Amino acid sequence: MRYISTRGQAPVLNFEEAMLTGLASDGGLYVPETIPTLSEAEIAGLAGLSYEEAAFLVMKPFIGDTFTDAEFKEIIAKAYVGFKHDARAPLVQLGPNHFLLELFHGPTLAFKDFAMQLIGQLFQAALSRSGKRVTIVGATSGDTGSAAIEAFKGLSNVDVFILFPHGRVSDVQRRQMTTPSEANVHALAVEGDFDDCQAALKEMFADHDFREGVKLAAVNSINWARVLAQVVYYFTSAVSLGAPHRKVSFTVPTGNFGDIFAGYIAKRMGLPIDKLVIATNQNDILHRTMVTGAYTKEGVTPSISPSMDIQVSSNFERALFDVYDREGAAITQLMDELKSGSFAISQGAMDRLRETFASGRASENETMATITDMYARSGEVLCPHTAVAVKVGEENLSEVPMISLSTAHPAKFPAAVEAACGVHPALPPHMADLFERDERFTVVPNDLEGLKTLIRERLA
Numbered sequence: 001m002r003y004i005s006t007r008g009q010a011p012v013l014n015f016e017e018a019m020l021t022g023l024a025s026d027g028g029l030y031v032p033e034t035i036p037t038l039s040e041a042e043i044a045g046l047a048g049l050s051y052e053e054a055a056f057l058v059m060k061p062f063i064g065d066t067f068t069d070a071e072f073k074e075i076i077a078k079a080y081v082g083f084k085h086d087a088r089a090p091l092v093q094l095g096p097n098h099f100l101l102e103l104f105h106g107p108t109l110a111f112k113d114f115a116m117q118l119i120g121q122l123f124q125a126a127l128s129r130s131g132k133r134v135t136i137v138g139a140t141s142g143d144t145g146s147a148a149i150e151a152f153k154g155l156s157n158v159d160v161f162i163l164f165p166h167g168r169v170s171d172v173q174r175r176q177m178t179t180p181s182e183a184n185v186h187a188l189a190v191e192g193d194f195d196d197c198q199a200a201l202k203e204m205f206a207d208h209d210f211r212e213g214v215k216l217a218a219v220n221s222i223n224w225a226r227v228l229a230q231v232v233y234y235f236t237s238a239v240s241l242g243a244p245h246r247k248v249s250f251t252v253p254t255g256n257f258g259d260i261f262a263g264y265i266a267k268r269m270g271l272p273i274d275k276l277v278i279a280t281n282q283n284d285i286l287h288r289t290m291v292t293g294a295y296t297k298e299g300v301t302p303s304i305s306p307s308m309d310i311q312v313s314s315n316f317e318r319a320l321f322d323v324y325d326r327e328g329a330a331i332t333q334l335m336d337e338l339k340s341g342s343f344a345i346s347q348g349a350m351d352r353l354r355e356t357f358a359s360g361r362a363s364e365n366e367t368m369a370t371i372t373d374m375y376a377r378s379g380e381v382l383c384p385h386t387a388v389a390v391k392v393g394e395e396n397l398s399e400v401p402m403i404s405l406s407t408a409h410p411a412k413f414p415a416a417v418e419a420a421c422g423v424h425p426a427l428p429p430h431m432a433d434l435f436e437r438d439e440r441f442t443v444v445p446n447d448l449e450g451l452k453t454l455i456r457e458r459l460a
């Protein structure tokens with residue numbers, strides 16, 4: 001299995017190289033050269049398997065010969081052993097034909113653990129074999145950072161630096177990043193917003209000397225291995241509801257388009273997905289794009305679903321690459337236009353996007369009202385991100401079962417949840433002492449050169 005860049009100018013890599021590199025050197029994102037498919041019989045055969053067994057069968061075609069079957073099975077087993085639910089990704093029912101896929105039973109209580117725990121084990125296995133060392137720098141709107149720190153802390157061949165927007169993540173999110181005491185963990189509070197953090201990260205990758213000097217690796221949602229890990233729960237949940245003999249739809253609370261892009265890959269692999277519904281909060285660039293065909297940057301307005309507070313949606317480039325017939329030059333041109341704030345998507349490309357994706361948006365009030373309402377109607381306490389999905393999912397109900405993704409535990413966002421439904425969501429027992437632990441982080445100006453210097457100094 002070979003991986004190519006969406007901008008067509010970076011070297012073609014194998015799975016291990018694409019995973020360790022993250023962002024391609026031409027500024028593009030790595031995608032598989034061809035998408036493997038599972039037959040109807042193979043999909044049907046996933047029924048009744050454990051999450052780990054299904055994960056092995058779904059992901060194996062993508063990893064080539066990077067790991068033997070036995071090694072890959074062990075990696076998967078280690079990745080998910082820390083999850084607090086035997087099903088890993090259980091389904092619960094919200095109402096007629098509407099289901100919730102709970103993705104928050106991992107160590108940091110958000111769906112990002114599915115990808116990050118796997119990536120931690122993949123990196124460890126690959127690096128300890130080669131004796132190499134890498135520096136992971138990640139930008140986070142809240143949940144990625146804690147998931148990365150939890151996955152990489154204490155690993156011997158990795159240093160992990162996480163950039164998060166100072167004062168713009170929840171207390172629980174910040175404490176999950178700032179309380180681990182392992183020496184290879186560096187939490188950096190940037191005086192800016194998430195897009196500033198992400199922009200700094202992209203600049204670091206574009207700086208060849210820095211990139212090579214510190215052996216930079218990215219584990220943001222642009223990392224292909226992360227997308228891959230997320231493909232699995234689309235299969236396990238769909239099969240639970242009758243796939244491949246019955247279609248299902250998904251509504252996905254979306255920021256960087258990583259999670260929903262994994263659903264798109266599942267569909268391309270043969271899973272009978274009817275609609276993939278993009279659910280955004282008030283930072284709705286993707287919803288506006290689906291409605292108007294113009295991808296236009298606006299400022300970020302902080303919301304009660306902070307992990308979706310983004311201005312540009314990095315992984316959308318991967319979807320564009322496909323609907324532009326995989327022409328790297330076309331994508332390069334669109335991304336150049338975006339530097340001045342906007343690009344228009346061709347009618348043909350929009351038609352193809354709309355064949356697969358629908359979209360919707362939830363305002364702050366609608367998000368709150370959905371938490372209130374769902375608690376009254378089903379007893380389920382939703383986190384604000386999940387409420388965005390549930391609101392948009394309800395608007396898209398049909399005769400096809402709808403699965404809305406529940407991406408975080410409500411206890412990560414207790415203030416909004418309590419204000420909406422009167423229930424104070426308690427942290428699970430393994431995190432009950434989070435507010436007693438010591439914090440350790442550095443506040444840094446939003447300045448690229450300063451950030452690079454700090455990273456070099458910490459590594460020295």
Ligand SMILES: *Cc1c(COP(=O)(O)O)cnc(C)c1O
Nearest residue numbers: 143255256257258259307407408
């Ligand atoms: C990251 C995150 C999202 C958005 O996921 P993307 O892959 O960036 O679209 C949604 N909900 C929660 C809780 C998250 O942490």
